Amino acid sequence: MSETELHEAPATEQDELDEDDRLRPEFVDAVLDAVRDGDDEAARALVEPLHPADIADLFELTPHEDRGRLATALKDLLDADVFAEMNDYVREDLIDALTPTQVADLASELDTDDAVAIIEDMDEAEQRAVLRALDPDDRAAIEEALSYPEESAGRLMQRELIAVPDHWTVGDAIDFLRQHEELTTDFWEIFVVDAGHHPVGTCQLSWILRTPGNIAIADVMKREQTLIPVDMDQEEVALRFQKYALISAAVVDSANRLVGMITVDDIVHIIQQEAGEDVLRLSGAGEGDINEPIRFTVRTRIAWLVVNLGATILSASVVGVFQGEIARFALLAALMPIVSALGGNAGTQTLAVVVRALATNQLTSSNTLRMLMREFQIALCNGVALGGVGAIGSYLILGHLQLSIVFAVAMMINSLVAGLVGVIVPVALDKANVDPAVSSAVFVTTATDVMGFFSFLGLASLWGLSG
Structure with missing residues (x-):
């Protein structure tokens, strides 16, 4: 076929399905209608051109x-x-x-990390049944992976990699790759190991292809490399990939022996997952997965709502202490929620910055004090600005000078409190090995609510405001 004919060839069904609308509602409805009508052949004809990722999306939309x-x-x-x-x-x-045998057949076709992702969430009895149905080599690899902590490098890594001894030549490595068809095809570099199977360097494929075959591989390999301990948390692994711009990295056990590798495609998923989890934890919304069973979502959300209810009762008790002042001067009730709300918003802003800094290792013990002073200065500037605008606005609307001054001072105080607790609370929780993304928000909002009401109503009481 000529080049002109290639350019003029009509779009195939696959080309049409590669458009952004390939899983539009009408397509999904057509597939499901065929299934409900018992026309499996028609359903397969519609779905067959799809990429595996799109077929997975189809099931999520069903x-x-x-x-x-x-x-x-x-x-x-x-x-x-x-x-x-x-x-x-x-x-x-x-x-x-599926039966255990069918699951085992699927797992045997996958890389170890993907097979573990399928098997790790099964019940223990089902796991044992699937593992018994696997080939001995696959079973040993998956059992070893399951022995590592969840969300660790050992669970994330894949065992399928290319490793060659450091005494080989480039030609030996190329011959090895050509002669063993069972080797993995998804790799960007070759790991070089010594006699004890300790990684001593890496060789990119481009170096292998461009180097004469008689050159020792030890002479062209890169000796500096980032090694990932097998028990390292997956979030820390992702940070290393980001920091050092890695495509793949060797995973080593406690004896520094090469046991697997992690590739950047797995890291992209981890970064997305961890970022999403932190955002949802700040709100107490659980995993936020629309496919999560309702009972799990309710259980997660109700727990945090109960905690927030307790915090709200604490704030209300502060208001109750000053009920006499509110009864004498009703305008206090109109302005005090503003002080509390602005403090809560300011605290949430600071909290989001600090939690992210902790998650990305930007905030450590060496710069915590500097971060605290920075947020104090920001809070002071915000407090002065908000207090000034609030004082002018409340005076123009309510015409009460003393009330406007109390309102402004209370907003300044609560802004400073928000800035300080927004840093101190997540840092303290992190030091106590408690995830700050999960627990910080309720403490920060409670502090700003209580301090907002107390400062505003307390100042009003000291000033002796009355209607």
Whole structure:
């Protein structure tokens, strides 16, 4: 076919499905209608051109009650790549419908890290049944991975890698790659190890291809490398990939032996997951996954709502102390929620910055005091600005000079409190090995509410304001 004919060839069905609207509602409805009508062949014809990631998305867009029937209709298309791309809850739904042998067949087709992701959430009895159905080599690799802590490098890494001894030549390495078809095909560099299987360097594929075969691989390898301990938390692993711009990295055990590698495609997923978790934890919304069972979501949210209820009662008790002043001067009740709300917003801003700085290792014990002083200065500037604007606004509307001055001073005080607790609370929780993203918000908002009411009503009481 000529170049002109290639450019003029009509778009295929696959090309059309590569557009952004490939999973538009009408497409999903057409697939589900075919499934409900018992026309499995029509459903497969529609879905077959899709990428595995899009097939996974299709299952996520399908109502829970229809997923089993859809899986039956598309059973020939449900390969390991599709399961690797699925949302965790959706995948669990489908895995529950498969036999241990079928799950084992899927796991054997996947890289170790993806196979572990499928098996680790199963019940212990189901895990044992699946592991018994695996080949001995696959079973040993997955059992070893499951022995590491959750969300650690050991769970994240894959065992499929290329490692060669440091006494080989470049030609030896190339011959090795050509002669062993069972080797993994997804790698960017070759790890070089010594006689004890300790990593001593890495060679990029481009170096291998451009170097004469008689050159010793030890002469072209890069000796400096970032090694990942097998028990390192996945969030710290992601930070190392970001900091050192890594494509892949070797994972080593306690004896510094090479046991696996982590690649950047896994890290992208971790970064997205950890960032999303931190944002949702700040609000107490749980995992925030729309596929999460309702009972889990309710259980997570109600716990934090109860905590917030307790904090609100504490704030209300402060107001109760000054009920006499409020009864004598009703305008206090109109302005005190503003002091509290602005303090809460300011505290949330500071908290978000500090939690992110802790998560990315920007904030450490060496610069905590500097961070505290920085946020104090910001809070002071914000407090003066808000107090000035608030005083002018309240005076123009209410025409009460003394009340406007009390209002301004209370906002300045609460702004300073917000800046200080927004730093101190998450840092203290982090020092106590408590996730600041989970617990900080309730302490910060409680502090700003209590201090906002106390400062405003207390100053009003001292000044002797009355209507």
